[in-house]
Amino acid sequence: MSALTVSDEHTASSKAKVIQPAWVRALHWTNAFAMVLMIMSGWQIYNASPLFDFRFSSSITLGGWLGGALLWHFAAMWLLMVNGLIYLTVGLATGRFRKKLLPITPEGVISDTKAALTGKLSHDDLTKYNYVQKLLYAGIIVVGILIVLSGLAIWKPVQLQYLTALFGGYDAARYVHFFCMAAIVAFMVVHVALALLVPKSLRAMIIGR
Amino acid sequence: MGRMRNLLIPGVDKTLLVRDAVKTMPDLTRRRFISGGASLGALTLLTGCDVTDSFSAEEMLKQVSKFNDGVQALIFNPNAMAPTFSEKDITKPFPFNAYYDLEDAPTVDGKTWKLEVRGLVENKKSWTLEELYQLPQVKQITRHICVEGWSAIGSWTGTPLRDFLKLVGADTRAKYVWFQCADKDGYNSPLDMATALHAQTQMTFKFGDEILPRAYGFPMKIRVPTKLGFKNPKYVISMEVTNDYKGGFWEDQGYNSFSGS
Numbered sequence: 157m158s159a160l161t162v163s164d165e166h167t168a169s170s171k172a173k174v175i176q177p178a179w180v181r182a183l184h185w186t187n188a189f190a191m192v193l194m195i196m197s198g199w200q201i202y203n204a205s206p207l208f209d210f211r212f213s214s215s216i217t218l219g220g221w222l223g224g225a226l227l228w229h230f231a232a233m234w235l236l237m238v239n240g241l242i243y244l245t246v247g248l249a250t251g252r253f254r255k256k257l258l259p260i261t262p263e264g265v266i267s268d269t270k271a272a273l274t275g276k277l278s279h280d281d282l283t284k285y286n287y288v289q290k291l292l293y294a295g296i297i298v299v300g301i302l303i304v305l306s307g308l309a310i311w312k313p314v315q316l317q318y319l320t321a322l323f324g325g326y327d328a329a330r331y332v333h334f335f336c337m338a339a340i341v342a343f344m345v346v347h348v349a350l351a352l353l354v355p356k357s358l359r360a361m362i363i364g365r
Numbered sequence: 366m367g368r369m370r371n372l373l374i375p376g377v378d379k380t381l382l383v384r385d386a387v388k389t390m391p392d393l394t395r396r397r398f399i400s401g402g403a404s405l406g407a408l409t410l411l412t413g414c415d416v417t418d419s420f421s422a423e424e425m426l427k428q429v430s431k432f433n434d435g436v437q438a439l440i441f442n443p444n445a446m447a448p449t450f451s452e453k454d455i456t457k458p459f460p461f462n463a464y465y466d467l468e469d470a471p472t473v474d475g476k477t478w479k480l481e482v483r484g485l486v487e488n489k490k491s492w493t494l495e496e497l498y499q500l501p502q503v504k505q506i507t508r509h510i511c512v513e514g515w516s517a518i519g520s521w522t523g524t525p526l527r528d529f530l531k532l533v534g535a536d537t538r539a540k541y542v543w544f545q546c547a548d549k550d551g552y553n554s555p556l557d558m559a560t561a562l563h564a565q566t567q568m569t570f571k572f573g574d575e576i577l578p579r580a581y582g583f584p585m586k587i588r589v590p591t592k593l594g595f596k597n598p599k600y601v602i603s604m605e606v607t608n609d610y611k612g613g614f615w616e617d618q619g620y621n622s623f624s625g626s
Contacts, residue, residue: 205514222513223619231429314447314591314626315440326508326516
């Protein structure tokens with residue numbers, strides 16, 4: 157009887173060891189690849205008609221010139237969109253978003269931010285996101301949706317003119333698209349830095365455990 | 366990648382081989398290949414692939430661009446009108462934009478200029494400017510969007526292209542209307558028939574109620590508010606109704622051919 161209980165517990169704990177299921181890992185790295193292509197080609201496109209008083213160095217852009225960058229941008233967009241749609245569909249259908257990202261409470265975010273800044277945040281159980289993670293992961297999903305929609309609004313301001321109008325017109329949609337990019341780049345910097353600080357989280361995103 | 370590797374001969378320097386191959390390309394292709402190759406260096410870092418892979422990457426991108434032409438033709442709604450604006454929204458001054466400076470813009474003599482009409486049309490007669498000015502004109506204030514990203518609102522007046530195509534008995538089942546222009550190096554651009562027949566696609570003779578100035582394409586420009594700016598040819602000298610894809614100045618260099626907005 158007691159032996160049975162032990163083996164049950166054993167199965168349960170080895171099952172719980174899977175932190176990131178295979179579908180999350182596959183979609184995560186596909187998204188990372190597509191995002192890098194989109195951002196680097198996007199910087200080259202930005203350079204053709206900058207919104208602000210700066211250009212991106214050609215050493216960090218993709219495509220060589222505007223025409224090449226547009227080819228990359230409008231190819232990688234399919235990868236980004238299809239991958240993103242699968243992620244949203246599976247995330248909603250399996251209840252992963254609800255289970256992993258909700259609820260987000262202001263108290264939780266404040267106390268976890270304090271804990272993180274004082275080095276007291278626990279990383280013992282990587283299957284549970286802390287409130288700062290919940291907020292950032294949920295937030296970046298929203299930004300991801302916004303950058304695709306504002307991109308469509310810029311690409312098709314006649315065929316999708318209602319979408320373009322929703323962003324405040326063609327020129328405003330360009331700014332929205334830019335600031336979403338900036339938010340994603342800022343997220344990536346923090347995200348990569350923290351993954352390197354807590355290497356087992358990076359390992360979990362590669363091999364699942 | 367494997368295909369390229371197999372083509373390489375052991376003992377032959379890959380870089381030199383690529384350089385020799387590039388030499389055999391026509392000028393334009395060479396220019397593009399080199400500029401593309403430089404940027405592909407960045408991708409090489411990401412994928413660890415050899416620079417010779419840029420051959421296949423470029424081919425892949427071309428195929429996706431063709432696929433995107435199809436997608437855009439599919440979502441093109443002939444009844445969707447480009448938003449129109451009021452006089453006060455007009456961008457002043459409206460930017461001059463070309464691959465050359467204003468002083469190099471073509472100077473066309475309106476008295477001797479004729480619009481040549483070729484291809485799948487019943488009446489291949491050439492039209493003088495005076496004859497074209499007799500046709501009914503409409504004015505529209507729309508947003509011009511450049512492939513570079515900037516946009517400007519302008520006022521264009523002229524004859525709907527579809528009325529003219531009907532007048533000359535064009536076969537509107539043909540795939541393209543191909544325009545040739547007087548710009549230096551010979552600008553040209555194909556327009557898909559569905560867009561050519563769109564109610565707002567216009568043979569433009571006036572900008573802001575004035576005869577089209579030289580900067581904006583005198584004597585005639587094709588204004589297509591459902592396309593990016595480079596699909597709006599200026600200084601037009603001929604139009605050809607055709608089923609053949611004849612390429613275009615920018616299209617041949619890699620800008621997406623449909624480029625609908």
